[in-house]
Amino acid sequence: MPKVKSEKKSRIHNAVAKQGIMFNKSFGQHILKNPLIITSMIEKSALRPTDTVLEIGPGTGNMTMKLLEQVKQVVACEIDPRLVAELQKRVQSTPYRQKLQIMIGDVLKTELPFFSVCVANIPYQISSPLVFKLLLHRPFFRCAVLMFQKEFAERLVAKPGDKLYCRLSINTQLLARVDMLMKVGKNNFRPPPKVESAVVRIEPRNPPPPIAYTEWDGLTRIAFARKNKTLGSAFRQSVVLATLEKNYALHCSLHDKSVPEGFKMKEKVEEILAKTEFEQKRARVMDIDDFMVLLHAFNSEGVHFS
Structure with a gap:
């Protein structure tokens, strides 16, 4: 019977396996094993020796160790205590031990400290909330180089008229410049995910646009x-009109005004859409400037969305 060739594993993954640590798919644990991609992500982040880098989901520390070589401090946020122990063991006998701060817990529920750059292969199921948590974080960071599911990354960079252009696209691009850096195949991970991946660079707009997010x-x-x-069809929905009417009443109350007698939100909305010539426009082809004009027109008439 022919000898079956055993799968090659890196030293760190062998160490993890010996401890009986199995990667947890519910945490989105797909460890990036290709050193060339790790190196490329770090190069694209243009790190400085004075930087504090936030890494989300460091796993077994393949990227962490390379980051520690180049920056002042790495803050690693990891939800799995088993991998935290492995990461601590990996740095404890190195000169980088003092440069690594580990935060144990769910990054979405954690108050993030100051950081200047974020570099991470993140769990894909938290992609959307994490992007906006980062973009609304203060003080501003310089940039983030993040690995996402390929379709999610394509949505982030989609332009008006593109098939994947959506609310995620325009909300992200309002707050940041977003660039696709590279696509990454499944076999660059252990265990391989079911989807292709891509790396995106996000650079927050500083100062941010002068609107209430x-x-x-x-x-x-x-x-x-x-x-x-x-838009005419979208705004005619009864749930939408009820919400806007409630917000309008609150706005009037806060400004010591009474709701005009016989006021109907549907008529007000139709009037604003007609005046701005957006009634027949569709969101899929509207850009940031279009939505800014529309938001100003609504707010100027006391119609609010929050």
Whole structure:
């Protein structure tokens, strides 16, 4: 019987296996094993010796060790205590031990410290909330180089009229410049995920646009709920009109005004859409400037989305 060739594993993965640590798919644990991709991600982040780098989901520390070579400090946020122990063991006898700060827990529920750059192969199931947690973090960071599921990355960089253009696209691009850096195949991970991946660079706009983000988010949520329908159709939904009417009453109350007698939100919305000539427009082809004009028109008439 021919000898079966055993699968080659890196020293660190052998060490993890000996401890009986199995990667947890519920945590999105797919360890990036290709050193060339790790090196490329770090190069694209343009690190400085004075930087504090946030790494989310460091896993067994393949990227962490390379980051520690180049920066002042690495803050690694890891949810799995088993991998935290492995990472601590990996650095304890090295000169980098003092440069590594490990935060144990769910990054979405953790108050993030100051960091200047974020470099990470993140769990894909937290992609969207994590992007906005980072973009709304203060003080501003310089850039983030992040690995995402390929389709999610394509949505981040999609432009008006593209098939994948959506609320995620415009909300992200309002707050940051987003660039696709490279695509990454499944076999670069252990265990291989079911989807292809891609690396994106996100650079926050500093200063941010002078608008209330909660208002913006409320408007785009309505518009992109039916992105192929006209705005006139989207705003005629009874749930939408009820929410806007409630917000309008609150706005009037806060400004010591009374709701005009016979006021109907549907008529007000139709009037604003007609005046701005957006009634027949569709969200899928509207850019940031279009939505800024529309948001200003609504807010100027006391119509609010948050």
